[in-house]
Amino acid sequence: MPPSDRRIWEHPILTFKRGRKIRFLFEGREVEAYEGESVAAALYAIGIDVFSYSAKLGRPRGPFCMIGKCSSCFMIVDGIPNTRTCIEPVREGMRVERQRGLPPVPNVPPPGAEEEEVLEADVAIVGGGPAGLAAALELAKRGISVALIQDHFKLGGQLVKQTHKFFGSKDLFGGLRGFQIAEEMASKLASFPNARVLLQSFAYGVFRGGWLGVASRSKLYRVKPRALIVASGASEQYLAFPGNDLPGVMGAGGAQTLMNEYGIKPGERALVVGSGNVGLIVSYQLLQAGVEVRAVLEIMPQIGGWFVHAAKVRRYGIPILTRHTIKAVWGSERVEGATITEVDERFNPIPGSERDVDCDLVLIAIGLQPDTRLFAQARAVMRWIPEVGGPVPLRTRYLETTVPNMFVAGDSSGIEEATTAIIEGRIAALSVASRLLEGSRAARAEEEAEKLLRFLWDEYRASPLLSRARRGKELATVSVEELEELRRRFPPEVSFG
Amino acid sequence: MVSEIPSYRRSGVISVEELRRLGLLPPEDRLRKGPVAILECPEMIPCNICVSACPSGAIRMDRIIDVPRVDWDKCVGCGNCVAICPGLAAFVVDLSKPGKAYVTLPHELLPRPREGEEVTLLSRDGREVGKGRVVRVWERNRTLVVTVEVPEELAMEVRAIWVRR
Ligand code: SF4
Ligand code: SF4
Numbered sequence: 003m004p005p006s007d008r009r010i011w012e013h014p015i016l017t018f019k020r021g022r023k024i025r026f027l028f029e030g031r032e033v034e035a036y037e038g039e040s041v042a043a044a045l046y047a048i049g050i051d052v053f054s055y056s057a058k059l060g061r062p063r064g065p066f067c068m069i070g071k072c073s074s075c076f077m078i079v080d081g082i083p084n085t086r087t088c089i090e091p092v093r094e095g096m097r098v099e100r101q102r103g104l105p106p107v108p109n110v111p112p113p114g115a116e117e118e119e120v121l122e123a124d125v126a127i128v129g130g131g132p133a134g135l136a137a138a139l140e141l142a143k144r145g146i147s148v149a150l151i152q153d154h155f156k157l158g159g160q161l162v163k164q165t166h167k168f169f170g171s172k173d174l175f176g177g178l179r180g181f182q183i184a185e186e187m188a189s190k191l192a193s194f195p196n197a198r199v200l201l202q203s204f205a206y207g208v209f210r211g212g213w214l215g216v217a218s219r220s221k222l223y224r225v226k227p228r229a230l231i232v233a234s235g236a237s238e239q240y241l242a243f244p245g246n247d248l249p250g251v252m253g254a255g256g257a258q259t260l261m262n263e264y265g266i267k268p269g270e271r272a273l274v275v276g277s278g279n280v281g282l283i284v285s286y287q288l289l290q291a292g293v294e295v296r297a298v299l300e301i302m303p304q305i306g307g308w309f310v311h312a313a314k315v316r317r318y319g320i321p322i323l324t325r326h327t328i329k330a331v332w333g334s335e336r337v338e339g340a341t342i343t344e345v346d347e348r349f350n351p352i353p354g355s356e357r358d359v360d361c362d363l364v365l366i367a368i369g370l371q372p373d374t375r376l377f378a379q380a381r382a383v384m385r386w387i388p389e390v391g392g393p394v395p396l397r398t399r400y401l402e403t404t405v406p407n408m409f410v411a412g413d414s415s416g417i418e419e420a421t422t423a424i425i426e427g428r429i430a431a432l433s434v435a436s437r438l439l440e441g442s443r444a445a446r447a448e449e450e451a452e453k454l455l456r457f458l459w460d461e462y463r464a465s466p467l468l469s470r471a472r473r474g475k476e477l478a479t480v481s482v483e484e485l486e487e488l489r490r491r492f493p494p495e496v497s498f499g
Numbered sequence: 500m501v502s503e504i505p506s507y508r509r510s511g512v513i514s515v516e517e518l519r520r521l522g523l524l525p526p527e528d529r530l531r532k533g534p535v536a537i538l539e540c541p542e543m544i545p546c547n548i549c550v551s552a553c554p555s556g557a558i559r560m561d562r563i564i565d566v567p568r569v570d571w572d573k574c575v576g577c578g579n580c581v582a583i584c585p586g587l588a589a590f591v592v593d594l595s596k597p598g599k600a601y602v603t604l605p606h607e608l609l610p611r612p613r614e615g616e617e618v619t620l621l622s623r624d625g626r627e628v629g630k631g632r633v634v635r636v637w638e639r640n641r642t643l644v645v646t647v648e649v650p651e652e653l654a655m656e657v658r659a660i661w662v663r664r
Binding site: 014166167172178289290311313316464465466467 | 607
């Protein structure tokens with residue numbers, strides 16, 4: 003049974019404010035948690051690694067992404083199977099069970115779920131991360147009513163788990179730590195009566211007639227917005243190797259959620275796969291959380307992320323092994339070690355170069371993939387662009403897609419970083435505002451959009467460090483005329499406004 | 500083309516020679532005059548946080564993506580850039596006292612170093628290169644700005660500390 007509490011009580015940057023102690027049932031046994039924790043975090047904290055057993059082979063599974071985008075943390079909660087325990091808050095007396103295989107889905111709706119409400123809002127925004135929050139603020143302060151739809155039980159998206167200070171400039175929150183930016187934006191938004199935030203709510207589909215369907219815990223909502231901004235973020239990419247489904251193999255972001263949001267050590271000895279900024283930043287954060295980092299692996303001949311992030315971890319003796327990759331992990335119900343290997347110019351493992359690494363945590367940080375499900379469903383014209391992580395909707399520089407009045411911003415428009423997500427969120431919102439407002443207020447919004455666009459494309463993205471993302475975003479951007487032509491050739495299923 | 504990749508992009512460690520070649524190190528006589536900032540920020544990060552944090556207007560940058568350049572004569576070695584730099588790439592080095600050197604560096608790990616305490620000195624590649632004494636600690640937004648006295652010959656080597664208790 004659980005070895006010990008994995009909670010962190012002292013941290014150089016973070017102060018963990020834990021709610022009151024509550025009790026719930028895990029596999030029929032009473033366990034303790036703190037209010038405000040997710041079920042997944044609370045279980046992980048007391049040493050539970052296995053959340054379910056896979057359907058066919060009965061293999062143990064543990065949490066992976068921790069942001070409600072994968073299916074690794076599915077459990078049965080109060081009788082409801084396939085509950086994403088990473089975005090399910092703990093409640094006194096709840097019943098949580100490990101899922102074995104695919105349990106039948108109950109065919110009675112949960113209490114209250116039949117209720118339906120039509121939600122009035124000028125603009126609906128899907129996603130409460132940096133892009134969605136920035137968009138909501140920009141619209142709300144212009145008197146436009148917004149409904150911000152967020153699947154998690156709090157706002158902030160990936161900002162809430164970033165302990166490092168942000169680059170950029172002072173007026174773009176530069177110098178503040180990620181979680182501080184999230185707090186600032188969320189509390190500002192709360193001061194606007196015309197901004198309605200729906201937490202634990204899923205935008206599950208768009209419908210003819212310009213409707214958006216939203217499922218919250220107790221209610222189904224329908225919204226018919228004049229514009230829809232989708233800022234649904236991204237999910238972690240997976241890597242194929244034997245044992246990659248073992249508990250203890252986690253997305254880099256998953257570990258960040260555990261240690262920085264909930265103050266829970268994700269492991270004792272970590273191996274990080276991928277040296278992009280995410281891999282480097284998570285390594286530094288592991289160090290801050292008191293986790294030993296055995297190595298950072300990079301399959302390319304050079305480090306993927308920015309030099310300053312690499313220098314931060316190298317200073318404390320963490321090796322970054324270029325031309326290396328992971329071959330396998332092993333363990334029974336949790337990672338107990340990994341084999342790494344050197345690769346040649348064509349990324350093939352070099353026989354005889356294998357080495358074993360003693361670790362209990364393997365973090366995958368090889369990249370992200372935009373979450374574009376709503377665009378696919380709306381039949382927006384998409385294009386596969388590897389530079390930004392996969393298929394993304396084509397859009398004008400004002401971020402409108404081929405679905406009329408459906409805008410995209412942030413990582414769901416193509417993987418870049420949080421500061422550009424904030425800028426894109428504001429641009430999308432200003433484009434919407436220039437349509438919904440009239441006269442000089444519309445003109446001012448348009449002017450501001452142009453100013454931000456110039457800054458983004460001519461100054462910020464001029465950095466060679468962003469050249470790959472920039473190329474990707476260029477490939478995804480079409481002119482207004484091209485957009486019209488695309489709409490004629492590939493008519494979208496729906497339109498808004 | 501591997502040959503064109505700067506070696507620090509392969510190792511995560513920049514050498515003193517490379518910093519000098521890039522014009523990022525102050526001249527020897529300036530170092531002898533008193534504390535001065537060294538920004539080990541060689542890539543064109545879209546960032547100008549240090550520029551707005553410097554009370555002396557000593558950091559130059561035309562575009563947000565430019566590499567920050569310190570005007571060695573204007574810099575007073577106050578360490579504000581050390582406290583705020585998101586890349587933890589700013590340091591202050593002082594060689595004005597004969598036989599002694601002081602390195603001011605950012606520190607974000609536990610335990611927190613105390614003034615007067617002896618700490619392990621780390622080089623850019625994480626090697627333990629000696630022992631030093633903490634002479635000053637201050638804090639801004641949870642980043643500690645720590646000044647350590649180090650052997651003179653290590654002034655350009657020491658870029659981190661371990662506090663072992
Ligand atoms: S040490 Fe002070 S004066 Fe010198 S560059 Fe840094 S902030 Fe400016
Ligand atoms: S604040 Fe730091 S990272 Fe930003 S430009 Fe200045 S030295 Fe570089």
